[in-house]
Amino acid sequence: MTSEGRQPNMTWLFFSPSGRITRLPFFLSWLFWLLVGGFVVARMFANENHDTALALWTLALIVSGLVSTLSIAMLAIKRLHDIGYPGPLALCLFIPVLSPIVFIALCLWPGVNGPNEFGLRGDEPGA
Template sequence: MAEEGRQPSMTWLFFSPSGRIGRLPFLLSWLFWFVIGGIFLMQTLKNEEQDTALALWTLALIVSGVLSTVSIAMLAIKRLHDIGYPGPLALCLFIPVLSPIVFVALCLWPGTQGENEYGRHRNGPGR
């Protein structure tokens, strides 16, 4: 987690499994990756007739898919920490039947107030 008194960085938010995040940062980060993937998919489909552009946009789509998968797993771990559960439960996001249920739960379940074993509560009410 970020050092005490310092603001967490975007790298910490997207790619670190340590610490805690609330519902809103989790949802907004997920939406960010959804929009990025949509943009790359749109460009890939738009350039179907141009081989070079198609290859580049397809590569960008694959890279963004890998980055977003890793990032969403890290975000889910931090979100689970905020609720008070261990990070390995984030693997449930990769089980097709459970994935939507776990996602909705992570978006709606409020975090624990104050400090828990994963760190202190950084934001105000409504986490």
């Protein structure tokens, strides 16, 4: 469960900094945002000769970029909690040279088994 005592849901997964997530939900959530961005960019290219549609898809890209950036920060905080590190280290994902290294580390580094100072994982009994 989350620290609020509720069952995890999609809003918690994408937009809450509390709790912990394992490697698979972290990677799949990144993949989701990558696909959303790719779809919007593909629609922009498909409508490059239609000014109104292009403007709307450009607005969609800006909005999805802002939402996905917030979500990725929350995902990274929960992933860092699973490893046993404090959430503010998620800022390393926004440093251009460190970003790919931190992403790969968060995808591959195993989490702490059992509870840690950030609580139980969502896949553990009693969670």
